[in-house]
Structures are given as C-alpha cells and as structure tokens.
Amino acid sequence: MSDEYEHKLEAKSDYTADASNVGASDIDAVPEAEVADQELYHSHSWWTTYVFSQDAKYIGVQYALTAIGTGLLGLVLSWLMRIQLAFPGLGWLEPAAYYQFVTMHGMIMVIYLLTALFLGGFGNLLIPLMCGSRDMAFPYVNMLSYWAFVVAVLVLLASFFVPGGPTGAGWTLYPPQAITAGTPGSNWGIILMLVSLILFVAGFTMGGLNYIITVLQLRARGMTLMRMPLTIWGIFTATVLALLAFPALLVGCLMMTLDSMLGTSFFMPAMVSLGEKLSYDGGSPILFQHLFWFFGHPEVYIVALPAFGIVSDLLSVHARKNIFGYRMMVWAIVGIGALSFFVWAHHMYVSGMNPWFGFFFATTTLIIAVPTAIKVYNWIITLWRGNIQLSLPMLFSLAFIVTFLNGGLTGLFLGNVTVDVPLSDTYFVVAHFHMVMGIAPILVVFGAIYHWYPLITGRMLNETLGKIHFWITFVGSYAIYFPMHYQGFVGVPRRYFEIYDSPYIDTSTLLLNQFITIAALIVGAAQLLFLYNIIVSARLGKKSKKNPWKACSLEWQTPQMPPEHGNWGKETPKVYRWAYDFSVPGAKEDYIPQNVPPSEVTGAKVEKT
Amino acid sequence: MSKSKGIIKSLFEKPWEKDQIAIDNEHQGQTLSLSKYKVGLRTIMVVSTVIFSLFIVAYSDRMLVHDWRSMPEPWLLWLNTGVIILGSLVFHFTKLASDKDQNDKTKNGLYLVGFLAYSFLIGQLLAWYQLMSSGYYATTNVANAFFYLFTTLHGLHLIGGLYFWGRTTSKFLSKNSKVEDVKHSIELCAIYWHFLLAVWLVLFGLMLFT
Numbered sequence: 031m032s033d034e035y036e037h038k039l040e041a042k043s044d045y046t047a048d049a050s051n052v053g054a055s056d057i058d059a060v061p062e063a064e065v066a067d068q069e070l071y072h073s074h075s076w077w078t079t080y081v082f083s084q085d086a087k088y089i090g091v092q093y094a095l096t097a098i099g100t101g102l103l104g105l106v107l108s109w110l111m112r113i114q115l116a117f118p119g120l121g122w123l124e125p126a127a128y129y130q131f132v133t134m135h136g137m138i139m140v141i142y143l144l145t146a147l148f149l150g151g152f153g154n155l156l157i158p159l160m161c162g163s164r165d166m167a168f169p170y171v172n173m174l175s176y177w178a179f180v181v182a183v184l185v186l187l188a189s190f191f192v193p194g195g196p197t198g199a200g201w202t203l204y205p206p207q208a209i210t211a212g213t214p215g216s217n218w219g220i221i222l223m224l225v226s227l228i229l230f231v232a233g234f235t236m237g238g239l240n241y242i243i244t245v246l247q248l249r250a251r252g253m254t255l256m257r258m259p260l261t262i263w264g265i266f267t268a269t270v271l272a273l274l275a276f277p278a279l280l281v282g283c284l285m286m287t288l289d290s291m292l293g294t295s296f297f298m299p300a301m302v303s304l305g306e307k308l309s310y311d312g313g314s315p316i317l318f319q320h321l322f323w324f325f326g327h328p329e330v331y332i333v334a335l336p337a338f339g340i341v342s343d344l345l346s347v348h349a350r351k352n353i354f355g356y357r358m359m360v361w362a363i364v365g366i367g368a369l370s371f372f373v374w375a376h377h378m379y380v381s382g383m384n385p386w387f388g389f390f391f392a393t394t395t396l397i398i399a400v401p402t403a404i405k406v407y408n409w410i411i412t413l414w415r416g417n418i419q420l421s422l423p424m425l426f427s428l429a430f431i432v433t434f435l436n437g438g439l440t441g442l443f444l445g446n447v448t449v450d451v452p453l454s455d456t457y458f459v460v461a462h463f464h465m466v467m468g469i470a471p472i473l474v475v476f477g478a479i480y481h482w483y484p485l486i487t488g489r490m491l492n493e494t495l496g497k498i499h500f501w502i503t504f505v506g507s508y509a510i511y512f513p514m515h516y517q518g519f520v521g522v523p524r525r526y527f528e529i530y531d532s533p534y535i536d537t538s539t540l541l542l543n544q545f546i547t548i549a550a551l552i553v554g555a556a557q558l559l560f561l562y563n564i565i566v567s568a569r570l571g572k573k574s575k576k577n578p579w580k581a582c583s584l585e586w587q588t589p590q591m592p593p594e595h596g597n598w599g600k601e602t603p604k605v606y607r608w609a610y611d612f613s614v615p616g617a618k619e620d621y622i623p624q625n626v627p628p629s630e631v632t633g634a635k636v637e638k639t
Numbered sequence: 640m641s642k643s644k645g646i647i648k649s650l651f652e653k654p655w656e657k658d659q660i661a662i663d664n665e666h667q668g669q670t671l672s673l674s675k676y677k678v679g680l681r682t683i684m685v686v687s688t689v690i691f692s693l694f695i696v697a698y699s700d701r702m703l704v705h706d707w708r709s710m711p712e713p714w715l716l717w718l719n720t721g722v723i724i725l726g727s728l729v730f731h732f733t734k735l736a737s738d739k740d741q742n743d744k745t746k747n748g749l750y751l752v753g754f755l756a757y758s759f760l761i762g763q764l765l766a767w768y769q770l771m772s773s774g775y776y777a778t779t780n781v782a783n784a785f786f787y788l789f790t791t792l793h794g795l796h797l798i799g800g801l802y803f804w805g806r807t808t809s810k811f812l813s814k815n816s817k818v819e820d821v822k823h824s825i826e827l828c829a830i831y832w833h834f835l836l837a838v839w840l841v842l843f844g845l846m847l848f849t
Contacts, residue, residue, distance in 0.1 A: 167675045243678050249668040256652045277690040294784040312706035
C-alpha cells in the first residue's frame, strides 16, 4: 500500500480521536444495498427439515454422506479386485465379476464419489457461506438436484441385483462390446448404468445452475469476483466445465441406450456375434469414444479444479501467509478450464486416429501443463517462509502437492504419443491416473474435511486418530501405486483378471501384486479409523472455538457456529478485503477477516501479493 | 452501483491496490445486472445448445458412412414449422402487450401461444405416424433414428417450456393478479420460445439439406 493511503488512514483516526464517529463511518462506508435481501424458505415439518431440506449447508452434508457411502462400496470393490490379482490361485473371482467390479469401481469413484463430493458436497456447503449469501439462488431446485443424485445412485446399485449383474464394459463403456452378448451385464446392467448416468447429469445440471448463479449474482456487498477465495473460483470454474462437458456424456448415453434397446445403429458397426450376423450396420464406435472423452477429460478437471482451489485456501490458512500470486492462480484455474476442452483425444492415441490429430492433442496436452505447473510453484512459494502449522489439513495439503506432482510428471510421459503407445493399457496408466485423479483429490478431501468439520458440527476431529489416518493413507498409497509404475514398465497389461504364468511377465510382478494388495487392504482399513473419528467426534469431539483456524474467509465469520438457517442473522456481511490477509504487518492479530472494516485495523499495512 | 462489467474484464483487477479497494467496497455483490431467473434461463439455453450441437456433430459424422439413407420430409413438418414460427411471433407480441400493461391482450396472447405449442406437438406426433406408416422406422436407417431423436428432444424442451407457460398463465389468471406480476415470466418464456424456434429451424434445415 502506498504511503498516501496510510497518511489518509492516520488522518482518519485523528478524526475518531475528535470524539466524532465521522472518521470510522467514512472509511468503512459501504453504499446502501441495492439488491434486495434473499427470500428464504422456512421449513415447517420434520420431513422438510431433515429429509427434503432446502438449506444448502444441509444439502451439502447430504450430498457428501451419500457420495462417501457410495465411495465406500467402490473401496470394497477395489479390495476384492486386489485380492484376485494377488492370489489368482484362489479362484476368488470369476472373470465376469472382476470386470464388473472394475467398471463399477471406476464409475463410482470418478462420478458418484468425487464429482458429487466436490461440487454437490463442498459446493453446497461452501458457496453460500464463502460468498456471504443466505442460501443458493434456487433452493427448491437444489433439493431436487440432491434427490436426483440419490435416485441415480439407487439405479446404479440396483444393477447389482438384475439378471446378468452390473455392466462389465469398463468405466469408459465403449461400444460395441458394452452392449454385445458376452460382455457381463450387456442387457440389463448397461441400461441401468446409462439411465443412472442420465439421471446424474440431469441432477447435476440443476445443482450446477445454482452454483453458477449464486456465485455470480448473490455475493455479499464488497465481494467482487477477485476477492473470492480460490475455493470458490475452483468450484465455480469446475461447474462451468461440468455444464459444458456433461452434455457429451448425456448424448453418448442416450444414443447408446437407443442402440441397445431399440436396435438403432448410432455406434454399432456391422458385426458377427456368436456366429450370427447382428442387425446393426454402419455405426461408429470411435464417435462414442470422442463423445465420451470430450466429457471425460474435462471431468478430470471438474474433480481437480475444486481440489486446487481448496488446497490453495488450506495452505494459505495453515501457513499463515497470503496465497502467492492470487491473480495468477485465478487465471490458471480459468486457463486450465478452457484448455481442458482441447485435449480429449490424448485418451485415444491407440484408437487409430490420424497421426496429425495425435500431434495436435499431444501439443495441447503439454500446453495445459503450463498453468498447472504455475499453480504448483505458487503453492510452494506460498509455503516459503510461511509460519507453517503442521495441522492435519496442512499435512494433507503437503501430501497433495507431492502426489499431484508425481502424477503430473507421469502425465508428461503419457501425453506424448510416441511414449504413450508402448505404455498404453499397462499398469503405468493405472498408476498415473490413480495418483493424479484418485489419491491427490482424495487427500484434499480429507484435508478439507478436517478443516471444515468444526464448521458443520461445532466440534474438532480427534488429532491423534487423524495423524494415524494421515500417515497410513499417505505412505500406504505410495506403497500401492509406486510399484504399479514399475509393473507398467515391464509391460503388465491392465484389465486382466489374472496374470498368467507367462514367460513375458517377470516373476517379480506376482510378488509385487501381493505387496500392493496387502498395502491396499491396510490403507482401506485405515479409512475405517477416519469414519470412526467422524462419527464419534460429532458427539464427543472437543468443542471448537469460533473460527478455530483463524481463517479470513467469510464462512467462519457467521454470528453462530455452526451457522444457522439463513447463515448471517439479521444482515448479510460487508466485505472490505480479499480472503488472504494473514500476518499483515502492523495488525494486532495475524489475520484480518474479510468483513473487518478498515477502521478496526488502521495500523495494518496491506502488502502487495 | 450495480453496473455490470464483463467477467473477463474483472479478471484483470488488482484487488490489493488502493483505487481498486475503493471501487470494490462499493460493489453490490452482483456480477451481471440481470435477474437470477434470466441468468438461469441463459445457462439452460447454453447447456441445451451444447447438447444439440453435439447431436449435430454426431449426425454429420454418422452421415458419411455408406449405409446412410436420407429420409423424406413429410409436408406436415412444413406446417409444423409454420405453427412454431407463428407461436414465437405471438409470444413476441404478447410480451410487447405485457410491457404496455394490456391485460386482455396479454391474456389472449398467452392462450394462443399455448394452443399453438400444443398444436405443434400434436403435429410432430402426426408426422411420426405418417413416417412410420410408410415404413420409416428408427431401426430401418440411422437417418430416421436421428429424426426421431431430434424431434423427441426438441419436443421435451417444449414440454418443459409449457410447464413454465402453465405456471405463468395460472398465476396471471388467479385473483387480484396483474400483468405486473407475470411480466418477467412472460419475457423469459418468450425468450425460451424464440430459442426453441431457432433450434428447430437449425435441426429442420439440417435434415432438409442432407
């Protein structure tokens, strides 16, 4: 801040000394609200309070619990697959069951856990609170969104109980095999999967409408876009991506449903199955791949961008330092979001595309690494000479940076066509996407839950249990995924339900598989500790102070904690600064919340970022 | 000071600078000076546009394969196109009438819009019937399948619009309500009607010329 401003501030405080309030009210002046306060829906019955709630905070928790519950099923499925891979001699799983579990595990983790948790869960909880609004723009539509998600999950789970079981086509659901006899669940399972996805997209669109409009139109006074916490920027941009990308999934699902049920030939080529010529003709399976990945790649960033945003806030709060390069961070989020629509075919290098096409997508893929790398540098510079508190959210954030970097570096290998061709469909790919899209965002989820749990329950999670959970999860996930890189290099193919005693597969592979499985079982079991912590701490945890982490952003500044219906009591907050005024020289405390007027912190010098 | 400024432009603000702080403290919390309903409608129209565009891309890609047999357009589709154009026009004049607080004109306009929309839907079903009775089933050729898919999706969009038309009309008809109360809804529905007209013209044109 320039001297002139300080001078002015001093002059103002002189006025206050004159026993007149003119000074304070002058520098704190905020024009009268021109936008009418939001009308709130007030529930009247048990049902509308606890089940069909229209309060975004409550819907957020509902979303999160449903997503985590579904995710646990995904976790159990991964255990079953790992046991099969490590001990193929046991005959633990039939091949069909293995493929069904692979498919359901992938789809559950990507869509029904991560997307729903970041956007439905954290989006609903944090958008109104961090933006200083009373609720979402359309609370009723928001409620519908959650219940559409519930129905989508139920339809998905129902596929376990239909004849033939769930689909085993792989989470990419490529036709023609997805709907051809011989693939597990090619009749009922795939239909239920497609219907469930269509419902999910419909539900998400209703939610996404709310997130976008609330962020754009219903912020508190003084909260400009460039004063928003990066969490909101991440969730907002991810929502925009989702609204533009999910239609591609919807289109693909609709056309495949018709191919399967009516016998149209959108994606189904002329083919012979079980010695019989099928009635399909001329359809293009590659078209489905393009549609799927036009959704599928932005989907990676739909999960990653909220994680980027949240981790930026966690690092800043727990290092007591403003985020380095806020503007650049926002630009990087927006830039990654825009670029994510131009990289999809790097998932299809071996599909027989024109080599120039592969060249184009390899180039864009490398370009998208630039803003991503900027973010990583900025996180590290944020930590530089910060007052780092090794609290649980910080530990998880640090683990995220390392893991994301790791997954990002293997991405450079896979993004280059020539390097990718020998590596594609090996365990190297499995290791890459689990590191970058599985472990990294999940670490942020954990960090975020440890961070915001007091905001929801008013109690802290147990620190010791949390530390045990952290170390087992962090070290354990490396024990699982590091060896997979090696397996990929020696050529172990993915999606095989057992690795045969083949001269081409090194014997060390089997030993590694057993090692990985044991690590996976331990890491999975450690999550039970986390669940126990969450359940028990809700009742018995240490009572949290108001704003326990001394954060600046608005969600901790509500009159009550946990915040009540309508969030802000009588008047919505007024915002005077960004969300990162930590350790400001001259200020009494080492943080200045966003809604503290300048008159209360006259000595503080605002630093340039 | 609810002046709206482009989102892109605001990305270049420096929120830590003194001049910017003064400007930011005046900010009212709204990015665009539009009602939340209008922003919602625009978002929905963008999402729908993406959906239809992807279908058009799929159509153009699939068209190149040897088995493609173009479908004849029944004359009924021309009539339906006329009806939907008329519907859009009437909605436009209804909106103008509601702007001038003309109660009766607005009411009649809303009735007529509903009648035309339902006629369009029935017309589309009849076109289906015509095609099917001459043997153009969805399974016969993928060009037919695209036709049924397009008309169904467009019809579903119109049914969604009719839901809001119904809400607006019944609100207008209820006691003590004036044009004032439904002006904004009428404006939004009219925009949506024009959007659906545009979508139909593009889809119909696509099928006509290929």
